[in-house]
Amino acid sequence: LIQAQNQSIRLNQIGFYPQGPKIAVIAQVNRQNAFSILDAVNGDTVYRGTLGSPRNNPLSGKSTQIADFSGLQKSGKYQLALADGTRSYPFEIKPLVHRAVAIGALRGFYFQRMSTALPASFAGSWARATGHPDTKVLVHASAASSQRPVDFVISSPGGWYDAGDYNKYIVNSGITTATLLSLYEDFPQYCRNFNTNIPESKNQVPDLLDEVLWNLRWMLTMQDPNDGGVYHKLTNPSFDPMDIMPDQATKPRYVVQKTTAAALNLAAVAAQAARVLHPFQQQLPGLADSCLLVARKAWAWAVQNPKMLYEQNELNKSFDPDIVTGAYGDRNVEDERIWAATELYLSTQEAQYLTPIQFNNDLSVPSWNQVATLAAYSLLRLKKQTTGAAIPLRERAIAQLLKLADQLVADLDSRPYHTVMGKTARDFVWGSSAVAANQAIVLLQAYRLNKKGEYLQGALHNLDYLLGRNATGFSFVTGFGSKYPLHIHHRLSEADGVVEPIPGLLSGGPNPGKQDKCPGYPSDAPDECFVDDACSYASNEIAINWNAPLVYLAVAVEALAQQ
Template identity: 55%
Template sequence: MRPIPTALLLGLILLPARAQAPTDAIRLNQIGFYPNAPKEAVVTGPPAEDTFHVLRVATGDTVYTGTLGPSRHWTLSGESMRRADFSSLRTPGAYVLDVPGLGRSHAFVINEAVHRPVAVAALKGYYFQRASTALDAAHAGIWARPAGHPDDRVMVHPSAASPARPAGTILAAPRGWYDAGDYNKYVVNSGISTYTLLALYEHYPALATALKTNIPESGNDVPDVLDEALWNIRWMLAMQDPHDGGVYHKLTTPGFEGAVMPHQATQPRYVVQKGTAATLDFAAVMAQAARLYDDFPSTFPGLADSLRTAALAAWHWARTRPDIPYVQGAMNQAFDPDIHTGEYGDSNLSDEWAWAAAELAVTLEADSFLTVASPLDAAPDVPWWGGVRMLGWYTLLHHRQALAAALDTNSLKQRFLDFAGTLASARTPYGTVMGHEAGHFVWGSNSVAANQGMLLMQAFRLTADSTYLWAALSNLDYLLGRNATGYSFVTGYGDRTPMHPHHRPSQADGIAAPVPGLLAGGPNPGRQDGCTYPSTLAARAYVDDWCSYASNEIAINWNAPLVYLAAAIEATLAGIAAPTSHEPDDLGAVLPPRLLPPYPNPAREEARLPFVLPVPEEVRLEAFDLLGRRVAAWPARTYPPGRHHVTWSLAGLPGGLYLIRLTSGARAYTHRLLKVQP
């Protein structure tokens, strides 16, 4: 059955069922639900009876009646609540939930592609964060704005001075995304953010390609998610010192700008101190990006090679400077001007080493990186900007077939699933994974929910066990309204959404509605901003106020896992890239066509050249020597989905390095094979 356009269903939210104002006593996903997935709401306050009803919006007639679950109390929100489960209602349409004595919920839809608009909007949020360019009305609508921060005359701060670039040197580092509600650009936070968007394409290429966001690059032969990520990658490349490979920690003004538009923010800007965390995060992202942009050699000629070169240069810089933290207070004691913007300081760099090693090992097909920093040296945990080890695990698990000889991938997988299983089994009275520990409610707590969901989707990809899928979906429900604040935390998506986020363009543009598609930080009992909150309880410590940068700011590292989570669930439940076995990527169900590493390698007399196809496709295999001469070719033919290989006899070939190329449509994939003499 073709999905009904969500916009059309939302357009059906009219009288009579809509005549009542929605009550805050019913919390649910304000966007909606998939027909064949769980559907739950949480009811707070005493109902008049034990039943609830689901009404069709257009007519007001009752289509489902159910019984509320038992009352449960949640200390972190100070509430008693009952859950309403209407999972067996599967008919697409627009509905409200009615609880006698309490009222009616926000309207929602049931639809096969229900979260596609959220995924698109959250990805489009990065376009609205672009620096160094004007946003025109054709792409930004009412949020069009003049260009700000060309960043073509950025000064080298004394903390970043080197013989080749002394203090005061002028350099250019344009593009990139504004990091959060402020106008600065930070390599460390860009690292996890860019990785996550690239991982969406690597893990779910069909769905990622289908996400059209109406950006200036839309319509080329590159998925919008890769075009958007490249806007930031090109800035990151400019943050590497070409003389030594080190990477500046951030590009920043000395202090935060006021609530003005980007073109009105004119403080001088600096690149500050090179550090090991920034350099390793950079190395990881460049290595990851190299293997993905390799798919588009005609659109981006030479880009993948440049990214690999940059990644290696950063790695070599870090190897000679393995533990240089960024400590802003100490820096300010030694150098002028003082810098008082976001620190992103990190005293434990072992996770950055592990992540960079994993990405370089996979991209360069060299397990020596894993001997420098083993990914197995620490326990798994939900990633965040200061804890990125798990990003390396995701990459190693995704490419585990190619790494089996270099790494105990069975142990890696089992340790990961043990952790994911514990996470999936822990639920709050709201039925969400998010919030089952008080420690989840920190600055940017909504990114905790989204990153938990991303992690659980990796477990689902490994096992096809729906336990993980429904656990991940519970956290998307949390972000979109099934939480103790009653907010859908994504601007513009839901009935009750943040209207006053701590986001300078949204505050200064004179438009009532904030820029859409941005994820607010979420409940934070630390309340570091000193604003007045309606509650200090952990799960409710949120206020929709510009003042509240501790709970209501936006940030690129919060939006990224939201993009991934919404899109990954959409890919699975809307029928794109859905796993078909207990080892889905073994048969290519979630991989693009891919040439796998040849084996044995080195080889003496013959080698196997394996590859994976997700759909029936014509492919061509060729081998070249280092002078570019073709030394072997296999006839182009159409193969069925699955894993295949051809056997290459090396008899008569001299010893040396050969390049294997698989061509599939307009894309080409390469691997290296070393032949040694018998």
């Protein structure tokens, strides 16, 4: 009976929890205000409602109307229908409604695994041969030293492909891996029973941590054991063409320059991993201890080298070959210092790490280059480990986090899509989908502190945004929903000869920067600057630091719905 679906009805294309908020947005003002919810199987009307009064969208000048059917709590498969007969995509109301998305999003990381073949038993139609062994990686001239001359080769296998490209970057791995470790620390019980059908599913380590280990072990190899410094990235000099599979992509690879940002990212992640992996001594002998050693050494290097920034253009003036892949060139590493110090403190309780920590500045929604808030999350979570002089730091972190959460949910009732996302045009940066997901994590952390319903609801509204309730009408997660991107900027999906993109990957989302200059952007409105075309690396690429907060969000709402 699913028929005549109208793309102007925007809603979470997967569905809603029986007790949760349920909102659809009509992207054009309608002449008749009545709407109904139909049983998608037999067409019966199960709920009637009235659209809200028009809301102005300052980003596009358009108006929307809200259909709120939160009162419908019965499980089932439904469609929303307007008085003129137009119908929405089908959606479900049921417990565990986001479990499949949560599993799919974590499996997205499995598909990003480097240096390994993906057999059909785990990867289905997206099975592939092994590529990028990275066992003989050249030390770039920018990273050469007396111990590591230019012709020196290191082994640095594993890790996840960063995004649509075939390189791996420590800075971006930092926030990604930490977000997944934090998910485990926040919801250990749920995560212990979260099976994602990966090769390690039958071992005695939770799948979430097995997935993390794939990248963590790589990150550890990026430290130069001679001095504790950490290479910024492992990369080809320039991006591969779009139509080449990993086993065919055999150009030389380099580790490039040691930077402060890389050292602090590794210090933070390895310190957090040390305490998360501590209970798994038997399954992973020695690993937690090694992580702590690596973290301490990386920190010490950063103390000696407090501002070694990654400046790719400058680097190319002095060294060959030129490196033109992703820079992740953060110009301010003070937030990375706070984060690494906090994780080291929480894993060791040593006062030496307390000195650099302060929460005097406003916290911001995390991104690859803004990570102080990750430190706040860990302090909130680990109350017992926070003693003495750390107690007032934790209190300040809590106050700042709640302030940020309150700003995010303010005026929700007037927003055109009733989402936390999109309060201002500034939310629509490169990778805006991750802004939405990370805003939701801020709210979930606040919710864990004081159980205020509006925070949890705000997080759900942003999940709705990602799954279709937005100005583009797309669910941004491949393979999930009725309309999702089919042409992500993703070499693995473009080159594999399979029509469907690899599932469980979060597209970057609207970005008015339009840096790719692709044809086909529908408008200049910041919330509409999205084009489902593989040429659009600025709006339709995928990336591990965008997928990780999606995993966190989907798993967290599932875990909370069961409590």
